[in-house]
Amino acid sequence: MHELGVVFEVVKTVKNIAEENQLTKIDKLVLQIGELSSMIPRYIKECYPAAVDGTLLQDTKLEIEIIPGNALCKNCNKVFNLLENKGKCPHCGIKDWELLSGKEFMIKEIVAC
Template sequence: MHELGVVIEVVKVVENFAARNNLTKIDTVVLQIGELSSMIPKYVENCYPAAVDGTMLEGTKLKIEILPGNAMCKSCNKVYNLLQNRKECPYCKSKHWELLSGKEFLIKQIVAY
């Protein structure tokens, strides 16, 4: 499970951001995870308490937003969700597409109080 190592890095990034901006209390960390990324949101949630233990983020909330795995069909230029359509364009049935989103793993927001 590589999620723990990645979440530990997220904690370090947030702590560095807080230090640079003189933030002493963080309430919530909001992550965006693409549904096609290698990160499994449930595992990230499960790892978070261990990753923040003993840090300034201990006791903070984690919010995860899932970003859709969208592609644009190279045949008809329509946008569709790859997972929902099994990688086949629902409009023209082509299997030739260009990935638009879904592999992201981002810190979207740090909510301080």
């Protein structure tokens, strides 16, 4: 489970941002995770309490937004979800596409009190 190491890095990054901006309390942290990324949102949520224990983020609410794995069909130029359509364009049936989104993992928002 590599999610724990990633969560520790997120905590370190947020702590640095808080220090740079002289924040003393953070209410909410919002992460965006692509549904095609190697991160599993459930594992991120499970690791989070251990990673923030004893830190500025200890009482922070974690919110995770899932970014869909969307692609653009190179044949018909339609956008479609790769997982829902098993990698095949539902409009023309072709498997020739360009990835638009879904691999992301980023800190979207840090909400201070």
